[in-house]
Amino acid sequence: MRLARDAYRAVIIGGGVIGLHTAYHLARAGAGPILVLERGFLSSGSSGRNGGGVRQQWETRSTIRLARESVAAYRSFGREFGYNIWFRQGGYLFLASTRAELAQLRIVHELVSSEGLASRMVGPDDVGRWIDGIAPGATVGGSYLATDGTLYPFPVLWSLYEAGRSLGVEVALGTEALGTVVRDGKVAGLSTSAGPVATPCVVNAAGGWSAEVSRRAGLAMPNVASRHEILATEPMKRFLDPMVVRVRDGLYFSQSMRGELIGGIAVPHAPGTSRGVPSSPQFLTRMAGALVDLVPRLGALGVLRAWSGYYDDTPDGLPVIGEDPRLPGFVQANGFGGHGFMLAPAASRRVAAAVLGEPVDLPPEEFAPARFLARGRAGPVEGLQLG
Amino acid sequence: MDGETALDALARSGFPRVVRSLRYHRLRGPFCGTGDCTGCLVRVNGRPNVRACRHPVEEGDRIDAGNGWPSARYDLLGTFDLAFPRGVDLLHGFRRPWWAVPWYHRVIRALAGYSAAPDPAAAAALVAPPLTYEAEVTVVGAGPAGTAAAARLVAQGRRVVVMDRQREPTAIPGAEVIGGTNISFLPPPDPTAPRPFLLLGFREPGQGISIQSRSVIVATGAYDAPLLFGGNDRPGIVAAELALRWAARGRSPALGRAVIVGGGARADAVLERLGASVRAVVSLADIAPSVAARASDLGIPLYPRSLVLEARGGRRVRSLKLRTRGGGPHFSIRCDSVILAHAAVPNVQLFFQSGAAMGWRPDPGAYFPRTGPDGSTTVPGLFAAGAAAGLGRGEAVASGARVAESIAAGAPPANAVAETGSREPGPLEGYYRELLHEPRRGKWFACTCEDVLLEDVEAAHERGYRGIEVIKRYTNVGTGTCQGRYCLPSALLVLSLLEERPPSEVGYITQRPPVVPTPLAALAGLRSVVPEERT
Numbered sequence: 032m033r034l035a036r037d038a039y040r041a042v043i044i045g046g047g048v049i050g051l052h053t054a055y056h057l058a059r060a061g062a063g064p065i066l067v068l069e070r071g072f073l074s075s076g077s078s079g080r081n082g083g084g085v086r087q088q089w090e091t092r093s094t095i096r097l098a099r100e101s102v103a104a105y106r107s108f109g110r111e112f113g114y115n116i117w118f119r120q121g122g123y124l125f126l127a128s129t130r131a132e133l134a135q136l137r138i139v140h141e142l143v144s145s146e147g148l149a150s151r152m153v154g155p156d157d158v159g160r161w162i163d164g165i166a167p168g169a170t171v172g173g174s175y176l177a178t179d180g181t182l183y184p185f186p187v188l189w190s191l192y193e194a195g196r197s198l199g200v201e202v203a204l205g206t207e208a209l210g211t212v213v214r215d216g217k218v219a220g221l222s223t224s225a226g227p228v229a230t231p232c233v234v235n236a237a238g239g240w241s242a243e244v245s246r247r248a249g250l251a252m253p254n255v256a257s258r259h260e261i262l263a264t265e266p267m268k269r270f271l272d273p274m275v276v277r278v279r280d281g282l283y284f285s286q287s288m289r290g291e292l293i294g295g296i297a298v299p300h301a302p303g304t305s306r307g308v309p310s311s312p313q314f315l316t317r318m319a320g321a322l323v324d325l326v327p328r329l330g331a332l333g334v335l336r337a338w339s340g341y342y343d344d345t346p347d348g349l350p351v352i353g354e355d356p357r358l359p360g361f362v363q364a365n366g367f368g369g370h371g372f373m374l375a376p377a378a379s380r381r382v383a384a385a386v387l388g389e390p391v392d393l394p395p396e397e398f399a400p401a402r403f404l405a406r407g408r409a410g411p412v413e414g415l416q417l418g
Numbered sequence: 419m420d421g422e423t424a425l426d427a428l429a430r431s432g433f434p435r436v437v438r439s440l441r442y443h444r445l446r447g448p449f450c451g452t453g454d455c456t457g458c459l460v461r462v463n464g465r466p467n468v469r470a471c472r473h474p475v476e477e478g479d480r481i482d483a484g485n486g487w488p489s490a491r492y493d494l495l496g497t498f499d500l501a502f503p504r505g506v507d508l509l510h511g512f513r514r515p516w517w518a519v520p521w522y523h524r525v526i527r528a529l530a531g532y533s534a535a536p537d538p539a540a541a542a543a544l545v546a547p548p549l550t551y552e553a554e555v556t557v558v559g560a561g562p563a564g565t566a567a568a569a570r571l572v573a574q575g576r577r578v579v580v581m582d583r584q585r586e587p588t589a590i591p592g593a594e595v596i597g598g599t600n601i602s603f604l605p606p607p608d609p610t611a612p613r614p615f616l617l618l619g620f621r622e623p624g625q626g627i628s629i630q631s632r633s634v635i636v637a638t639g640a641y642d643a644p645l646l647f648g649g650n651d652r653p654g655i656v657a658a659e660l661a662l663r664w665a666a667r668g669r670s671p672a673l674g675r676a677v678i679v680g681g682g683a684r685a686d687a688v689l690e691r692l693g694a695s696v697r698a699v700v701s702l703a704d705i706a707p708s709v710a711a712r713a714s715d716l717g718i719p720l721y722p723r724s725l726v727l728e729a730r731g732g733r734r735v736r737s738l739k740l741r742t743r744g745g746g747p748h749f750s751i752r753c754d755s756v757i758l759a760h761a762a763v764p765n766v767q768l769f770f771q772s773g774a775a776m777g778w779r780p781d782p783g784a785y786f787p788r789t790g791p792d793g794s795t796t797v798p799g800l801f802a803a804g805a806a807a808g809l810g811r812g813e814a815v816a817s818g819a820r821v822a823e824s825i826a827a828g829a830p831p832a833n834a835v836a837e838t839g840s841r842e843p844g845p846l847e848g849y850y851r852e853l854l855h856e857p858r859r860g861k862w863f864a865c866t867c868e869d870v871l872l873e874d875v876e877a878a879h880e881r882g883y884r885g886i887e888v889i890k891r892y893t894n895v896g897t898g899t900c901q902g903r904y905c906l907p908s909a910l911l912v913l914s915l916l917e918e919r920p921p922s923e924v925g926y927i928t929q930r931p932p933v934v935p936t937p938l939a940a941l942a943g944l945r946s947v948v949p950e951e952r953t
Contacts, residue, residue, distance in 0.1 A: 193882075265467045266532065310930060327542070334936050
């Protein structure tokens, strides 16, 4: 593949939801020529591999605000872009198995409600009405927010890809970023598998591969890629409205518009992206066991397919958004830890602002790359990493 | 021979039509004869998505057609099909007006799925302790090749486990033959383990199976390829496999007057079994002399080098519209069924899963494992035999024996692996090149499981999406219950023509586990027997 130009206003590494959305915002702002590099095919990374959950229940105030803004954007997404993303606000139901977990959820609930969102605590009887056939005694209750929901991720990508291209964004598929060219201590260009380009700005939106992209620019980052797996069952008639997330082990599942149950559970895998995206027998059996223990009637439902993808985890569970102070012109937009899709509309606006040199209205101790450089300083932590 | 299935029972009173499709609620009938298509999904004793052809009927079974209101036979939701003769665009439609969106969600969720969630009693009936095996050699598939391999290995004193989907496969003395089983997952081997392979699957209806094995022979055979034409989903259009099975059971009257599509050995086999009830033999290419001779003995007309354009009819096929290739007038043949016997494609999902190198063969138009002369693949310890390795019926037994000899001799590392990839256009590519220029009538289904139309695939292409992986995610082709068996062969060829590059460059979708939909109960039962992952 040949690139159309030899110089760009910004080059975005990663054609996922963060990269494409940032490119769209930049093009709308008339920033100049924008190039997006996607190493694989469109939707080959985590943006094409997630479960479609969108929630606003978090342990940190700024993430709740980003999520709330993103929900509003997804509500109007179809009108703006022409694709139906089937955003269904069926709620998110967090399940506690113990009193201690319930107390933890209550703290989240109080923070979420203080932001004006109508979350509420629910008892086992409420849960039984949502999950028909839940095993008796499986939960002591949980928290629920009706305006959380699920969407169909692919049309979001098609929308951003087509809208960006119609605004002049160049998306180079099957093209890899090889290394950043630095001149006078600043970003001056990028070498790619399709040849070198000149640019004053590189955006690292490479998801699970972001630490490697930073390393190729000479920047150490603490991001770690962890592989997570999902399965989908055979379709069935309407059975479940909310996304269900169990605090104890991270089991989550929801029912898609196609009627499939889609869900996952954390299974330990070796860190890093070297093993590709296989499915494991450990996940399939553990996930099936957890689901059947919780809702025994689902045992008679078939698993249709399973797949995996990468979370881009950070030590404090918060994303990295902003220019890297060690290398002017290098903007980090990663570390979303498996929640990039749900935060993308709001987060990518801030990434675009960082590219344009505008102020980023996010607390630096929670989001700026610099927070990892100040050793020994404990900042805020986002602990609700489930679902 | 297996006992009577629910589908047999339904076929006694004519061609069974018990399924309504997911998107358009079109009436569907059984197609494949192997337990992979969605043409006979029923709800049995509160368990959804049971293939009637795989369910042995018992006294007192409650069998419901799950999809359709008030019933699958007379379904008011079928008006959806009539309301959208050119198809419905779920990617762009149903966004306006904004206040109707929740209502659209309800309607779409009502259309989705074949049946309601399982009854608790149905799940309880599936709970069973898992079956676990340790084997030197595991053979998947007890057809001629697998049986020959297993028998030869037993003679060499090897401990052999054989898995087959038939409920009562033929016994192989000295080997453990487990019928009614589906191997649905063969991950890449762990070379450091004494038994590097772990196979997961289930014994029907829902008992988990795990096998740890030193070597694996995949002899999963081939199946009849799908074909694109108008109304190619109508009840009465069946694979040769189904016709042959029904003929063996005396059920062929349900097929009525049949048209056979195909001109080779497979068509000959069907013609031999069905005889005078065949109305015509239609071939996409030439017709083999043996077929021509048999047909002329029976007085059956032959239509070589034909384009199949449209299956017409209402609740089942009533006629097949054709045109001679290279130009010529349209004509129709009256019939009650259309039997597809034009090509066979291999069951290679397990090779893909295990990481074996694959190559494209233009004839028949499918991917095959790259194999050495002894059937070894690029995965050490994994072998291919019979039709799954691309060998013909006559070579199956010999190929099984060769694999067995190689394993018994202590197989050398698989380094001499033959190149099977090719960029030459195959016979079906030329056929589709001509067919796609024809004016179309009726709905052409690229994928019947998910009701994806050929037009949907073309629309994705027109918007600039390239390669089967992206087209799959854009259109849902390959994501249905048959796991892509009955859409990918045609979809790859069509995309190859649209993208003007060989099918091998259009790519292939990752063959995700499971190969066959596997009950959660079976997988849950295996959780204690699957070893921890080494990280």
